[in-house]
Amino acid sequence: MKIESDDGTCEVKCIHKDSVMEVKSKMLSEETFQSIASDFKMLGDPTRVKILHALSKKELCVCDLAALLGMTDSAVSHQLRLLRERNMVKFQKKGKMAYYQLADQHVIQLIKMESEHARECR
Template sequence: MPHSNSLSAQPSDAIPQPRLEQLNCTVQHPVDLNNVRHLQQKILDTEKAQRMAEFFSLLGDANRLRILSMLAIQELCVCDLALAVGMSESAVSHQLRALRAMRLVEYRKQGRNVFYSLKDHHVFNLYREVAEHLDEED
C-alpha cells in the first residue's frame, strides 16, 4: 500500500518519491517536480559518467598534458617528445600508451620510426579550450 504522502506511482527508475515535507529546498521554495523529471531524463547515464571520469582522470597528469601540448603543435616521435618534456623515452612511451588507450593520440609508422599525433580535432579542441580558459583573466 503506498504511503499516504506519496505523489503518484512512478516507474522504479523515476525520481524517488519524497515525503511532502521534503518537497521544499533548504531555502524553502517549492521544488518543480516536472522540471526535475525533465532534467532526470537528460542526466548523464552512469556508464558514460564513469567513462568520462576515467577520461578526465587520465588528463589529471601534468606529464600527459605536457605531451599533449607538444602534439597539439605537431606530430613527434618518442625521442623528440622525451627531449622536449625532459623525460626518459620509456616514461614517455608509458604515457603515450595510456593516451592511446583512451584514444587521445594515434601513431603512424614510417619505416622504423613511429610518429605520434593527436587523434582528432576533438582532442585538439578540448586541449585548446582548456588552455584558453586558464589563460583568461577574471
C-alpha cells in the same frame, strides 16, 4: 524569523519535480559519464597534457617528445601507452620510427577550452 544562508544551500527543502524530470530526461548514460570521467582523469596529469599539446602542433616520435619534455624515452612511452588506451593518441610506423599524433581533434578542443577557462580564472 528568516535565517540567512550564505553557504550556497537552500534555506528550505523544496523539490521542483517538473525541473527534476525535465533534466533527468536529458541526462547522459552512466556509461558515458564513466567514459568522460576517465578522459578527464587522463587530462589530470600535466605531463600527459603537455604531450597532447605538443602533438597538437606536430606529430612527433617518442625521442622527440622525451627531448622536448626533458624526460626519458621510457617515461614518455608509459604516458603514451596510457593515452593510447583512452584513444587520445595513435601512432604510425615510418620505417623504424613510430610517430605519434592526436587520435582526433576533440582532445585539443578540450585543452583549448580549459586553457581559456584557466586564463579567465587568474
